[in-house]
Amino acid sequence: MSHSTPHFDYHNGVLHAETTALSTLAEVYGTPLYVYSKAALLSNFDAYASACGTRDALICYAMKANSNLAILDLLARRGAGFDIVSGGELLRVLAAGGDPGKVIFSGVGKSVADMRLALSHDILCFNVESIAELHRLNEVAGSMGKTARISLRVNPNVDAKTHPYIATGLKASKFGVAFDDALQTYRVAAALPHLAVTGIDCHIGSQLLDDAPLLAALDKLIELIDELALEGIVLHHLDIGGGLGIDYGEAGEAAPVPVDIYLGRLFRRIDQWRSARHDGVPIKVIFEPGRSIVGNVGVLLTTVEYLKKGEEKNFCIVDAAMNDLMRPALYQAWMGVHAVRPHSGETADLYDVVGPVCESGDWLAKDRILSAEAGDVLAITCAGAYGLTMASNYNTRGRAAEVIVDGDRVHLVREREQAADLFALERLIK
Structure with a gap:
């Protein structure tokens, strides 16, 4: 098993999550099934916390990656x-x-x-992404008798060198305020009566394997913070975003920079800047990791329905589909595929792993060497991020169940949707 999915390994010829056999989970809960390791989740979060040490830092988990309540609860308690x-x-x-x-x-x-919802709960900060949003937020806060704490998401025009769908820091991106416009936008924000300018934010993309673009973005943020200070706009937090990638196990792909090395380099750069600045104004550092917290924490279990051999392609048709795991169809993402109970000594063949959804784009993996037969259970690895959160009910397919494994204990943290659940809110015309 690839090191890219810690706490998942083979024991006595069966793939396990921690000390629980995945074959047992497939039998008890059915498939498709998302399985998460509690130990892997906490280990990934602790890597960030340990690297921050005693610094004034806050790790804000980017919950779009995986928003299951049990995962949020575990992280909140951490x-x-x-x-x-x-x-x-x-x-x-x-x-x-x-x-x-x-x-x-x-x-x-x-x-x-x-x-209104966020202001009523007094959240820490709004990352504002346009002048129009500044004015709207000022009006809403004023109507509620509140002051909204804001930072600007600044677009530094740094190439994240990732898939174009998940690159967010270039001039052509819909995200953020252009770097060249940021100073004037901060002036506008500082003049609005119901906003309190507290920080600066940047997020240049996702699945970043090299920290050089992140450090380049940091340098541009530091430049802007110093310019703002000269105008009397003093910022109290620096949010460098997230985006660190994980190792999906794809052959030839570079390994991502480890969290401790990236944070070490980032903090050294911040320390050098703070030492040279001499103004004594403290600044909190905020991170927004998502995939690097949950990506390699989960697998998607799926059962082989049919093997279909053709003249040009062989298909391994499984019960999971693009509605369960959208990343391959959306991003052409590479996902690892492993048999839960590998067949020993049998002839393998080359397959595309595809689902039953009525779309040619419904595939989970292409050109994989598999030794499989109908009824086998496969594990799609590194499926903890952007799996269930991107899932749909296309073809009236219920979304998968989710379980969290804690050693030999198993917690069902989301029940499988049934067909009746999917049309419960619909009404016939009388």
Whole structure:
């Protein structure tokens, strides 16, 4: 088993999550099934916390990666804050017992209702992404008799060198305020009566394997913070975003920079800057990791329905589909595929692993050497991020169940949707 998915390994010829056999989970809960390791989750979060040490820092988990309440609860109890992009995500944080005072609200399209909800719960900060949003937030806060704490999401025009769908820091991106416009936008924000300018934010993309673009973005933020200070706009937090990638096990792909090395380099750069600045103004450092917290924490179990051999392609047809795991169809993402009970000494063949959804784009893996037969259970690895959160009910397919494994204990943390659940809110015309 690839090291890219810790706490998942083979014992006596069966793939386990911690000390629990995945074959048993498939039998008890059915498939498709998301399985998460509690130990892996906490280990990933602790890597960030340990690297921060005693510094004034806050790790705001980017919950769009995986928003299951049990995962949010475990992270909140570990001291995490949360990076949200909708009012619904804030309600999830509250339902999981998270602290709204540790919530950062990102996203380009915040509605009036979103703003009212967040202000009513006194969240830590809004990451504002346009002048139009500044004016709307000022009006909403004023109507509620409140002051909204804000930072600007600054777009540094740094190439994250990742898939174009998940690159967010270039001039062509819909996200953030252009670097060249940031100074004037901060001036506008500082003049609005119901806003309190408290920080600066940046997020250049996702699945970053090299920290050089992140450090380049940091240098541009530091430059802007110093310019703002000269105008009397003093910032109290620096949010460098998230985006660190994980090892999906793809052959030839570079290994991602380890969290401790990245944070070590980042903090050294910040220390050098603070030492040279001499103004004594403290600054909190905020991170928004998502995939690097949950990506390698989970697998998606799926059962082989049919093997279909053709003249040009062989297909391994499974019961999971693009509605369960969208990343391959959306990003052409590479996902690891492993048999839960590998067949020994049997002839393997080359297959595309595909689902039953009525789309040619419904595939989970292409050109994989597998020794499989109908009824076998496969594990799609590193499926903890952007799995269930991107899932849909296309073809009236219920979304998968989710379980968290804690050693030999198993917790069902989301029940499988049934067909009746999917049309319960629909009404016939009388």
